[in-house]
Amino acid sequence: MSDPIESVLGAALSRGLFGLLIAGDEAAGRALVRACAGALEGAHALGFARDLDGWPAAVRVLALGGEVTLALGLRAALRQDPDWLVAEAPAADLPLDLLVTATQTGHGVLVRAAGCPDERPLVDALGQVEWAASAFPRVVVVDTRGVARIVAADGAPVWRRGEPLPAPELATGHIPYVPPPPPAREPTPPLDPDVLERLRARLAPQARPTFVPVLAPPSDDAARSRLGGRPLLAPGEAWPRCGVCDAPMPLAVQLARAELPADAAIAFPPGAEHLQLFYCTSDACGVTDPASAGARNRLLRFLDRGEPAPAPPASGGVTRLAPQDVVGWERRLETPGSEDADLLDDLVEARWRLADRVAHGEADPDEAPLAGPLAGQKLLGWPLWTQAPGWEACPRCGGRMTFVFQVDADRGPLEMLFAADGTGHVSQCPAHPDVVVFTWACG
């Protein structure tokens, strides 16, 4: 089965609709252009690229380089009035005004741009160009991790992975986008009282408090607890770099001991003031075991004494995160995952129903903790495993480590930190508080 985004593009192209495709990296771009080759077959399609290999035969490709810039080439090509312009260039080199003009004057435009990790810079740039909104196509983005999205020119999402495919006319902006009304929902019936009691008897003794960060826009105070943003570094320390690819690693999590809730007792080693996780988000990173505790694509450490880091170095992946300060912690109760609690099948099933009721505000507040571990970032409590339970063994003594902090890469400030979805966990050895590891898994 072909990729859904390819189906949308292929259908749109075959109907002669205008499209502007931005692909985050070369491999994704090539796959998409190849997928559209059939639709470009009968068209008068002119392409521009630095590398002439791997293009579909339907596109006549001209080499860029030296005097021949993309803007010059496109101008010359427009004089030939082709049906389609196909171009490959670094995102920063794209003559956006020219491309927009081309779409407005009846030319299809298909671009694959390297170094365009998401649609925001592109949409921002297009916003500065004068164009008739009605004539402008949607922007189709395939980011560096192969995740496809379609956004309108104002950045509003039109289609996301996992949703039903939009019609080609909608995908390309030929009809306005009106979000569908939320489907009517039948409430999930309450659990049988006996089953609820069994669930309670089994799980309530294992309930633990967890602390959900209350987030606010990032401040200048580098000593704060935060997700992403500017960290503290050791005095005189250079920005931490990936042990595999040497790219600067963005801060993912910084927890300040002084700001942790009184009853959230993480054992900080003597003298330590901050716990920090830096993680490599470079698209070029060659790490082979990215999810494992021993991988060298992260720095997880306690910091005794720090000073504010300089501004984060510019790097491909660093800007993908949306930093937030942690300005408080909300205390909640939660119970272990069904595998950690060793629940029988009928109770596992009952729990799914309960979770559904909790998610839709249909459950009593005292039932909510029985639904299981919370998703999202959180401190202590029970881990939510994306796959099987993954309790780590201490690399020093072999003892089972305890769960400290959960990182959610599916949504929120650390979206796509390590995968398009998935959950990561910081664990600590109860006998050796200085020994901490970070592991993750995705679905």
Ligand SMILES: [Zn+2]
């Ligand atoms: Zn790396």
Ligand SMILES: [Zn+2]
């Ligand atoms: Zn240990």
